[in-house]
Amino acid sequence: MNVGDAVRAEVEARREAFVGLLARMVRQPSVSARGEGVREMAALELEVLAEHGWEAQAYDTPGQPVIVAHAGPKRGQAPQVLIYGHYDVQPPEPLALWHSPPFEPTVRDGRMFGRGAGDNKGQHLAHILGAHVLAKVAGGLPVGVTLVLEGEEESSSPHLDAFVAQHRDRLRADVAITSDGPMAPGDVPVVALGVRGILSFELSVRGARFDNHSGNKGNVVPDPTWRLLEVLSALRGPDGRVALPGFYDRVRPVGELEERALAALPFDPPAVAEMLGLDEAAVRAWDGVTYHRRLMLEPTFTINAIASGEIDQHKTIVPARARVRCDMRLVADQDPEEVEAALRAFLARRFPDVEYVSHGWMRPSRTPLDHPAAAAVARALSRAHGRPALVQPALGGSLPDAVWTRTLGVPSLIVPYANADERNHAPDENMRLDLFLSGVVATAEILRELGDALAGGRGSAQQALA
Numbered sequence: 001m002n003v004g005d006a007v008r009a010e011v012e013a014r015r016e017a018f019v020g021l022l023a024r025m026v027r028q029p030s031v032s033a034r035g036e037g038v039r040e041m042a043a044l045e046l047e048v049l050a051e052h053g054w055e056a057q058a059y060d061t062p063g064q065p066v067i068v069a070h071a072g073p074k075r076g077q078a079p080q081v082l083i084y085g086h087y088d089v090q091p092p093e094p095l096a097l098w099h100s101p102p103f104e105p106t107v108r109d110g111r112m113f114g115r116g117a118g119d120n121k122g123q124h125l126a127h128i129l130g131a132h133v134l135a136k137v138a139g140g141l142p143v144g145v146t147l148v149l150e151g152e153e154e155s156s157s158p159h160l161d162a163f164v165a166q167h168r169d170r171l172r173a174d175v176a177i178t179s180d181g182p183m184a185p186g187d188v189p190v191v192a193l194g195v196r197g198i199l200s201f202e203l204s205v206r207g208a209r210f211d212n213h214s215g216n217k218g219n220v221v222p223d224p225t226w227r228l229l230e231v232l233s234a235l236r237g238p239d240g241r242v243a244l245p246g247f248y249d250r251v252r253p254v255g256e257l258e259e260r261a262l263a264a265l266p267f268d269p270p271a272v273a274e275m276l277g278l279d280e281a282a283v284r285a286w287d288g289v290t291y292h293r294r295l296m297l298e299p300t301f302t303i304n305a306i307a308s309g310e311i312d313q314h315k316t317i318v319p320a321r322a323r324v325r326c327d328m329r330l331v332a333d334q335d336p337e338e339v340e341a342a343l344r345a346f347l348a349r350r351f352p353d354v355e356y357v358s359h360g361w362m363r364p365s366r367t368p369l370d371h372p373a374a375a376a377v378a379r380a381l382s383r384a385h386g387r388p389a390l391v392q393p394a395l396g397g398s399l400p401d402a403v404w405t406r407t408l409g410v411p412s413l414i415v416p417y418a419n420a421d422e423r424n425h426a427p428d429e430n431m432r433l434d435l436f437l438s439g440v441v442a443t444a445e446i447l448r449e450l451g452d453a454l455a456g457g458r459g460s461a462q463q464a465l466a
């Protein structure tokens with residue numbers, strides 16, 4: 001039997017044990033937003049890792065511990081792969097909408113329901129088991145694997161970047177892999193080579209110290225809502241372009257490789273219309289390349305919410321205050337700190353009465369599409385899932401991926417293992433067990449392919465990024 005078949009046979013033979021292990025992990029709450037069960041979960045991870053041949057250690061941070069585990073050959077003996085996951089989960093509320101309690105893992109219709117099943121316990125457990133199974137059936141691993149498990153991802157990873165900077169030497173690798181989020185609809189495997197970053201902020205304008213009668217006091221008290229609308233109009237033109245000076249200066253031009261990758265992605269207007277809640281005619285106005293380019297490689301400026309006065313009541317007032325919450329999704333090589341500074345400077349110059357409150361940011365990331373690890377991982381996924389993997393230049397959403405590409409300086413791939421309808425962050429979160437098990441196989445295949453792709457060319461990964 002060849003190694004691939006032996007991996008599959010081993011996973012099939014141990015199916016119940018693996019599913020039981022996933023249940024054991026989902027049963028342990030680990031809600032980082034309120035610290036519930038997070039330390040207990042870290043202890044359970046250490047146990048599970050030790051049981052499956054990993055050398056693991058928990059490191060304290062100012063927040064929750066980071067677990068670093070290693071399997072296979074050490075640096076200098078073979079290429080090194082870093083795999084990132086997180087053991088914390090979103091709060092389970094609203095509890096009434098769950099069909100079974102969030103921390104009582106339940107299998108229905110071939111899925112395990114429970115908070116954290118897909119995001120992210122099922123995904124990183126597939127990595128833990130994939131390396132374990134491959135080491136067992138092949139008598140060792142072709143690459144060294146360092147697993148980094150964070151306990152604060154759902155609280156926006158406040159300490160991960162500093163941790164990675166501090167342990168740069170221990171973590172150094174030829175490539176980083178993150179498995180989080182869903183596969184494409186129809187169980188299509190995806191390799192993404194970057195993420196959009198994000199800058200979140202709030203603008204507020206104050207008028208009088210309290211609401212005033214719009215008749216008795218109108219025209220003599222300032223109207224903060226009009227002022228806020230002036231600010232917003234000054235920041236974005238009618239063509240949708242962000243008018244902040246310098247905003248587009250660092251946006252990386254879309255190259256020929258990216259164009260080709262975008263053109264190879266499926267674009268099915270009725271399905272896209274259904275997914276977005278739009279009329280098909282609106283979607284048919286785009287071609288596939290435009291659609292994917294706007295989603296992955298162009299920045300956004302979105303008004304998340306706007307508030308002033310009391311919209312559900314007929315109140316003829318001049319409200320005392322108006323607020324707006326926004327986010328900008330940023331693309332390589334925009335720098336959120338720089339955009340934020342430009343925004344603050346713009347406000348100080350033109351709208352000094354507008355208050356800016358930062359709600360945090362995350363950097364964009366991008367790894368070159370022609371990095372050999374991307375093709376290797378795509379081959380491995382296609383084999384594990386029996387269908388060709390999609391290779392995307394980036395994800396529309398944001399992940400702390402620049403921690404790897406920028407702080408650690410390694411190429412990074414995002415390889416989701418969960419079903420498209422995993423309901424992450426929502427009631428009835430679930431992971432399909434067939435995909436959990438094919439994830440175990442996929443990890444074994446990825447490590448084999450990366451062993452071939454990275455051998456000999458060690459260091460070339462870093463060079464490709466330069």
Ligand SMILES: [Zn+2]
Binds near residue numbers: 119154425
């Ligand atoms: Zn999440």
